[in-house]
Amino acid sequence: MPSTFPDVSKIQFEGTKSKNPLAFKHYNPDEVVEGKTMKEQLRFSVTYWHTFRGQLADMFGVGTAVRPWEDGTNSVKMAQKRARVAFEFIEKLGAPFYAFHDRDVAPEGKDLRETNRNLDAVVKVLKEEQARTGIKLLWGTACLFVHPRYVHGAATSCNADVFAYAAAQVKKAIEVTHELGGAGYVFWGGREGYTTLLNTNLKREMDHLAKFLHMAVDYKRTIGFKGQFYIEPKPKEPTKHQYDSDAAACLNFLRQFDLLPHFKLNIETNHATLAGHTMQHELEVAGSAGACRLSTSALGSAAAMVTSSAPAAATATGFANGSTTSTFMSPTSWSSRATRRPTRENPTSTTVGEPPSSPCRCR
C-alpha cells in the first residue's frame, strides 16, 4: 500500500527550541529519567477510536473530521486499509503501543458469526503490522455501548439475550487481544448504570456485573491469557449513574465480589475530574488499594493505568495536514485523541473541515 502520509517522516525529538511543528519538543524516547528511558517510563499508546474513528460530531451537529483515506464505506476492506494507515501514523509518531475497541477496528456484521469473521479479517492485518513495525497492543476492549441492543446495559441489561450477546462479544475480544499479545484488557461499563432507580434493582444488576466479570476471569485462565484486566472508572455519562463511577466505587465493588485480585484500574484524567476528584486522588486511591501486583510508587501509578487526553493532542487528521504534533505525555498510555465535540467529559473542542463518511462511533 502506498504511504498515506508521504510528506511526513518519522517524528524526531528536536528539543524545546525547535520550531518544527512535527517534532517532539520534550519527549526524547532514549533519554534516561530515574533509571529508565522515557520510552520505558511513558508507555505511550495511540488509541484507535480517538485517532481513527471519532467523527468529531456532537449532539448538536454532524461530524467534521477529514480523513482523505476513507472511502465512505464501513466495509471490511476499508477497515483493513485503515489499519495500515493507522500503523503508518503510529510508527511515524514513534509510539510503542496502540489500543482498540473491537468495533473500532472491524465493522459489526449481520450476526455474531459474521461480526467475528470481520474482526478476524482485520486482526490478520493488525498482526502483520505489529510484526512489521514492532508496535505492540497495550490493551483491547469490547464496545458494549454503541449498538442499540445495549441501550439498557450489557452485563446489567434487563434482557438476558443482551447479557449473553455481550458475553460472547467479550469472549471474542479477549481471544483477539490474546492472539495479538495484548498487555492488558480493559472493561469500560459504558452503559452499566441506571437512568432512574424507579425501575432499577441496583443490587441485582451489580450481582449480574460481578457474575459477568467472574466469567471473564475464568475464560482468561482457560485460554491462558496473561494480560492484566482493568476497569475504567467513569461517572455520569452516558447513564445518569454509572456503576463504575470512581476509583472508590470500583474498589468497593471489586472487594464485595472477590474480584480485587483480578483487576486493576485504568484511570482517566477527565473521568476523575468529572467525578469531582483530581487525577492524583484517583491514582492515590487505586495505589493504596493494597491489592496491586506491582510495587506502589508515590502516586500509586503501579496500581493503575493512566489514560488522558490533551487539548492539542496529535491527530491523524492534523498529522495529514502537517499542522500539529503531539506534545502530550502520560505515564503509561497515550491517548492521541482526535479533538472532538463536547461531552461532559470533554467540554472543549476544536474542529475543522468536512462531514464524516461513517456514522459509527465508540467511546
Place this chain on the structure above:
Amino acid sequence: MPSTFPDVSKIQFEGTKSKNPLAFKHYNPDEVVEGKTMKEQLRFSVTYWHTFRGQLADMFGVGTAVRPWEDGTNSVKMAQKRARVAFEFIEKLGAPFYAFHDRDVAPEGKDLRETNRNLDAVVKVLKEEQARTGIKLLWGTACLFVHPRYVHGAATSCNADVFAYAAAQVKKAIEVTHELGGAGYVFWGGREGYTTLLNTNLKREMDHLAKFLHMAVDYKRTIGFKGQFYIEPKPKEPTKHQYDSDAAACLNFLRQFDLLPHFKLNIETNHATLAGHTMQHELEVAGSAGACRLSTSALGSAAAMVTSSAPAAATATGFANGSTTSTFMSPTSWSSRATRRPTRENPTSTTVGEPPSSPCRCR
C-alpha cells in the same frame, strides 16, 4: 393519507382518578383559571425536533427511536408525509401550537436554491394541515448548528461566506414563518460562542452578531412580519462559552447594541439550571428588564417565552405505542420532547428500541 395512529382517539381530560394512560389528568383545556381557560393560559406547543426528528442517540451510541412511519430516507416526500403524521399527533394531543427549525421539517438540498425549494414543498403541506386542524405556528427558527459549515459559528463565524449563508437561511426562515402566520421567531445561537479565547476576538464576534440581528430586524420590517423575535439563552454547549449564556448576558448584549426593543427572551428550564441559576431567576431577570411590550406578571413571564422539557413528556413514539401521555405543562409553549440521550442539559434519558433511519438532527 390513512391514519398513523388509528387506535388512538383525541386525548381527553379525565381527571386525576383516571387510569387511562392516554388521558389528561390535570390539563383541562376549557377550565377557567384566573380569568382565562387553561388553553389560553398555557399555550402548549409541540416542537417538531423533539417529537419527530430526534433519534435518541448520544455521544456513546446510535439512536434508538422507533418511528414506523419513517421510510428510511431524508427525502422531501418523506418530509411531507412526516408533516401529516405530526399534525395527526398534535391534533389528537390537543395542543394549540407547534414550532420548528427549518431543517427539521425539510431536508438540506445540494445548494441554497434546492434547500429553499425543499422547504417550500413542505411548508405547503404545513399550511394545509394548519388550515385543516386550526393548529397554529408558535415560532419558526433556522438551524444554524448541525451542518459542518457552522462549525465555528454562523453570525460569529470567522468565514464571511458562512455569515452570508446563515443570513440567507434566516431570511428564508423568517419568510416561511411569516407565511405560516407564526406568532414568533426564535434565535438560538447554537454555535455562536468560542472554544478558546486564544483564537477569538470576542468583541468583534459580538459586533458581527449584533449586525446580523439588526439585519433580521430590518428584514422583518420590510416584509411586514409582526411576530415577536426571541433570543434563547443557553450556556456551555456546544461551545465552551455560548455568547447567549444566560438572561443577563443576553440583556447586556441587547442593551449594548440597541436591540432590546426588538427582542424578548425564550427561557428554557434546563438552560437556566445549566447556567447555575433557576428557571424562576431567569424569568425574573427577563421580566425585570423593563423593555417588554406586554405587562409584567409576578414572575416576569410576559417578558419571556417559556420552554421546558419533562422527564416523561409525551412522544410521538410513545403515542404510537399507546404507552405514554403528556402530563407536562408550561406557561406558553409545550416541548413534547422525545426522551433522548444525555447532553449536559439533559443528563437523564430513557430510551427504547431500534436504531434510527436518519442521521439528521437539530437541537
Place this chain on the structure above:
Amino acid sequence: MPSTFPDVSKIQFEGTKSKNPLAFKHYNPDEVVEGKTMKEQLRFSVTYWHTFRGQLADMFGVGTAVRPWEDGTNSVKMAQKRARVAFEFIEKLGAPFYAFHDRDVAPEGKDLRETNRNLDAVVKVLKEEQARTGIKLLWGTACLFVHPRYVHGAATSCNADVFAYAAAQVKKAIEVTHELGGAGYVFWGGREGYTTLLNTNLKREMDHLAKFLHMAVDYKRTIGFKGQFYIEPKPKEPTKHQYDSDAAACLNFLRQFDLLPHFKLNIETNHATLAGHTMQHELEVAGSAGACRLSTSALGSAAAMVTSSAPAAATATGFANGSTTSTFMSPTSWSSRATRRPTRENPTSTTVGEPPSSPCRCR
C-alpha cells in the same frame, strides 16, 4: 425552672386544612401506615447542634440567631439550663428522639479532666429530662473538628498527641451515649481528609483511621454498649477531600479494614447531592451492601440512618417567636435544623435578628 415557651402548648396534628402555624399538617404520630404508626416509622429526632447551638453565622458575617434564654456565657450552668429548654422544646414538638455532639451539650474545659467533668454535669440533667419526658437519645457523637487541635484531622492527624486526645474524647462520648441509653453512635470524620496530596500519605492516614475505629469497636464491646455504630458520609468540606466522601467510599474503606460488620451508614440528603449523587442513590448503595443486620427495604433504609434538613424546619428560635412549626419529616431521624448561613452543603439560608452571644459551634 419556669417554662421558656409559656405561650406554646404541645404541637398537635390538625390536618392539611389547619391554618394554625404551630400544628402538624401531615404528621399524625398515631396514624398507622404500612402496619406501623407514623411515630414508629418516622423516628424523628431533634439534633442539638442545629437547633440550639448554631449561631447562623457564615464565612462573611457573624451570627444572627436570637435565643432569649441564653445569658451570653459558655458556662456549665448555662449548658444545664439550655438542656432543660431543649427538652421543653422537643417535648412540645412531640419528637421521640434527640441527638448531640459532646461539645454541643457541654463546654470545653481547660483540660480533658475538666472537659469530661463539664460533660458529666450536663449529662446528669439530660438523664433527668429523658426520665421526665420519655424522650430518648437517638445517637451521640464527638465533635472532632471545631477545636484548633483538629486542624489537620483527629484520627488522621499527623500529630500523635491529637490522635490520643481524639481517642480519649471518643471514649468518653461512647460512655456517655451508653449511659444515656443511646440507640446509636455516629462518627463524622469532620477533618479526616486532606487539603493537598503533596503533604499527605493517604494510605497511612486510612490505616490510622481504621485503627482508631477498631479501638472504638473494642471499647464498645468492653463496656457492653449495644447501640449501632454509624459513619456519616460527606464530601468536600471542610477538607478538600474528605475520606468518607460518599457511601461507596465508606463501604470500600469498611471492607478493606474488616470494619463492615460493625458499621452502618448515616446518610444525609445534602451530603449526597454534594457528592454528585442523589439521596436515593446513597440509600440504595448502603442498602445493597449486604452487610446489614436488619432486613433491607426497597430503598435500603434498613442499612442506613437518614439525616436531612428542611428549608423551613422548625427551630427553637422560630418556636420561641411562635412563627414556624416543623412540617419536615424523614424516615428515621429528624434534623430540626436552625436555618443557617451557607456552606456548600447548605447554599440557601434565611436568617433574622441579632448577633450571637457565643462563638462555639459544631457541625
Place this chain on the structure above:
Amino acid sequence: MPSTFPDVSKIQFEGTKSKNPLAFKHYNPDEVVEGKTMKEQLRFSVTYWHTFRGQLADMFGVGTAVRPWEDGTNSVKMAQKRARVAFEFIEKLGAPFYAFHDRDVAPEGKDLRETNRNLDAVVKVLKEEQARTGIKLLWGTACLFVHPRYVHGAATSCNADVFAYAAAQVKKAIEVTHELGGAGYVFWGGREGYTTLLNTNLKREMDHLAKFLHMAVDYKRTIGFKGQFYIEPKPKEPTKHQYDSDAAACLNFLRQFDLLPHFKLNIETNHATLAGHTMQHELEVAGSAGACRLSTSALGSAAAMVTSSAPAAATATGFANGSTTSTFMSPTSWSSRATRRPTRENPTSTTVGEPPSSPCRCR
C-alpha cells in the same frame, strides 16, 4: 514602635536559583517588560483583610491564625498598632500598594459617630505610615456584610434604616479613601442578592441598588474624589443569588441604570470560576464593554482591575515565622491572602496554629 519582624530584611529579588525562602524568584521590580518596569506593570497590593484580619476559621471550626502582635482586644489602640505592623510587613515585601475595608482597619463602635471616630483615629496612623514608606492606597471599601444589620442586604435591604446606615458608612469610607489619596474605591455587594424569590422583589431591589450607587457617584463629585469606582462581580455566596454575579450581569445592570460611565469591574479569579467562567472570559467581557476610560488591551485588562489569590501567598503570619515569601503576582493588585478555611470560592486551605483572639471578620 519596635520592629515586629526584626529578623526579616527587605525582600530582594534573587532569581530562580535562590534557595532563600524570603526572596523573590521571579518578581524583579525594576526589570523592564514591554516598556515598563514590573513594578509599574504589576501594581501589587496587600489586602488588609486577607493578611491581617482573617482568622483562618471556617464553618466547621474556630480560627487558627497566629499573630503574636495581637493583644486579644478589638480596641482602637490595637488597630493603630496593627496598622504599623502592616506597613512594616508591606514595606519589607516591597509592595507599592495596600487596600482595605473600613471595618478591617478600625473597630465598629457603639454608634455611627463612635465608629467613624475609631476609623479617623486609625486613618491618622495609615496616613503617617503612607508618608513614611511611600506605600499608596489602591482602593478602600466599606464592609456591608459582616454586621447582623446587613443580614438581608445593605442597599437592597428591606429595611430603610439599613439602607440609610449603609449609605452613611459608604459616605465615610469614600471620604477616608479620598483623604488617603486612594486610586480607587470598590463596591462588593456582599449581601446584595436574595435567598429566595418567594419573598423578594428583584426589580425593586435592583432599583434601590442603582439609586444607592448614583448617590455614591454624586457624592464622589461633591467632594472631588477622582479615583475610579469599581464593582466586584461574585456569584453564589453568601446569598443564593448575588446580584453582581458575573461581569455580564454587572454590565447589564450598569447599562440599565446609566451607571456604566462611572464604574469599571474588579475581576477576581475565584469569583470567575465560581460563576462557571474563566478569569480570561471575565476580563474579556469587561474589556469589550466599550465604556472604559482607558485603552483596551488584548485581554481587556484596561477595563478591569484584577484581584487574585494564590495557594502559597505570603501572609503576615508566615512572614513572622520566616517560613514563606510571596511568589504571587497579578496585573494590578496583589492579594497577599492569608491562607484560610474553605468557602465555595476557596475550597482549599492550609492552616496552622492556635485559635484567634478576635471574632471580627470581613471578606
